[in-house]
Amino acid sequence: MTEIFTGSFTQQEPIPEEAIEAAVEVMRHGRLHRYNVAEGEAGEVALLEEEFAAQMGAPYALAVASGGYALATALRAVGVQPGDTVLTNAFTLAPVPGAIASVGAVPVYVGVTEALTLDLNDLEAQLVVPDHPRVLMLSHMRGHLCDMDRLMALCDAADVTVIEDCAHTMGARWNGVLSGRHGAVGCYSCQTYKHVNSGEGGLLITSDPEIAARAIMLSGSYMLYSRHRVAPTSEVFEQVKYETPNISGRMDNLRAAILRPQLRDLDQQVQRWNERYQQIETGLRDTTGLTVIERPETEDYVGSSIQFLLLDWTVEKIEAVLGRCAARGVELKWFGAPEPVAFTSRYDSWRYADTPAMPASDRILHGIMDMRVPLTFSLEDCAQIARIIRAEVAAVFQAGPA
Numbered sequence: 001m002t003e004i005f006t007g008s009f010t011q012q013e014p015i016p017e018e019a020i021e022a023a024v025e026v027m028r029h030g031r032l033h034r035y036n037v038a039e040g041e042a043g044e045v046a047l048l049e050e051e052f053a054a055q056m057g058a059p060y061a062l063a064v065a066s067g068g069y070a071l072a073t074a075l076r077a078v079g080v081q082p083g084d085t086v087l088t089n090a091f092t093l094a095p096v097p098g099a100i101a102s103v104g105a106v107p108v109y110v111g112v113t114e115a116l117t118l119d120l121n122d123l124e125a126q127l128v129v130p131d132h133p134r135v136l137m138l139s140h141m142r143g144h145l146c147d148m149d150r151l152m153a154l155c156d157a158a159d160v161t162v163i164e165d166c167a168h169t170m171g172a173r174w175n176g177v178l179s180g181r182h183g184a185v186g187c188y189s190c191q192t193y194k195h196v197n198s199g200e201g202g203l204l205i206t207s208d209p210e211i212a213a214r215a216i217m218l219s220g221s222y223m224l225y226s227r228h229r230v231a232p233t234s235e236v237f238e239q240v241k242y243e244t245p246n247i248s249g250r251m252d253n254l255r256a257a258i259l260r261p262q263l264r265d266l267d268q269q270v271q272r273w274n275e276r277y278q279q280i281e282t283g284l285r286d287t288t289g290l291t292v293i294e295r296p297e298t299e300d301y302v303g304s305s306i307q308f309l310l311l312d313w314t315v316e317k318i319e320a321v322l323g324r325c326a327a328r329g330v331e332l333k334w335f336g337a338p339e340p341v342a343f344t345s346r347y348d349s350w351r352y353a354d355t356p357a358m359p360a361s362d363r364i365l366h367g368i369m370d371m372r373v374p375l376t377f378s379l380e381d382c383a384q385i386a387r388i389i390r391a392e393v394a395a396v397f398q399a400g401p402a
């Protein structure tokens with residue numbers, strides 16, 4: 001009998017009761033705007049920022065409307081101007097080059113390795129050119145961290161400011177250092193499919209007082225910056241407040257109320273994601289034709305999604321695997337499809353920027369299979385999913401060349 005998986009790859013866990021109660025509390029008093037606070041009240045957004053800063057070990061934090069907004073704000077805050085070039089990953093999600101384009105800058109892509117991380121040799125080669133870009137927006141795409149020590153050494157030596165896109169690495173670490181704490185700015189998304197869920201939302205952290213002040217001004221704080229609890233001193237704001245535009249993208253107290261209890265649970269959730277990830281990974285190991293992504297010892301990842309490679313497979317055979325898995329309830333996403341579908345576009349789909357051919361990255365992108373691992377899956381679900389993928393990959397592989 002062939003088994004069929006019946007779970008949903010898009011169903012996250014419900015919002016915790018404590019968070020629901022906190023949200024209801026905000027609705028009862030009606031002060032949803034972050035700067036609408038009663039006498040002596042800090043407000044949920046300011047408290048969220050304070051708690052997130054402490055959790056990440058950062059002096060400054062800002063909560064905003066989305067992850068993409070956090071990325072664009074970070075670019076503006078570090079001084080990116082229209083027409084500037086910004087380095088970023090060829091393998092990432094559309095909001096990353098989108099944030100670069102939103103400030104009138106031009107993305108310049110760096111390749112992807114078989115480990116699904118930024119190709120540091122490619123980066124090194126691009127940094128040798130005299131007028132190379134001065135900012136790297138590094139996307140830890142699908143939770144894979146590159147050698148952050150080498151990356152920071154390369155960027156520091158070339159005077160390149162690093163903004164980290166931690167949409168898939170909230171809670172992850174490289175060499176013991178939290179993702180988001182290596183570069184000048186760390187950006188996070190609180191959208192439903194990420195590690196905490198407020199529907200929409202974003203967070204930004206930094207150690208740099210001027211970046212923090214600019215980001216707070218940019219986010220739409222009017223001249224209410226003194227209401228922020230993890231912000232630089234007023235002297236820093238005095239220096240930037242007349243030159244920094246107000247580009248409203250604030251978070252509201254309702255979302256912040258939902259997020260605070262979730263952040264307190266983050267470590268436990270990370271552990272649960274990793275149990276599921278490891279169950280699937282174990283089940284996929286030693287499948288002929290399928291390459292498991294080996295995670296380095298120095299990386300503490302968050303297994304909220306899993307990838308594997310069908311390296312050098314033909315389109316027909318990959319499509320056969322996708323179809324056969326789908327027929328058994330297993331939804332795989334493919335980054336190599338000739339046309340971008342749903343979330344899986346790639347550098348050559350973003351045609352607002354000129355992109356040279358990247359054959360080495362094309363080979364990897366062509367083979368990337370991706371799957372979400374929602375916490376609503378049980379460990380047995382994960383084992384079953386792995387059995388199904390394994391059987392279908394083997395069946396197609398054995399059928400010979402397409």
Ligand SMILES: *Cc1c(COP(=O)(O)O)cnc(C)c1O
Pocket residue numbers: 066067068069092093095096139140141142165167168189190191200201202
């Ligand atoms: C989701 C995501 C973002 C942007 O987050 P939004 O909150 O959806 O704007 C940025 N980068 C990556 C890799 C993402 O997956």
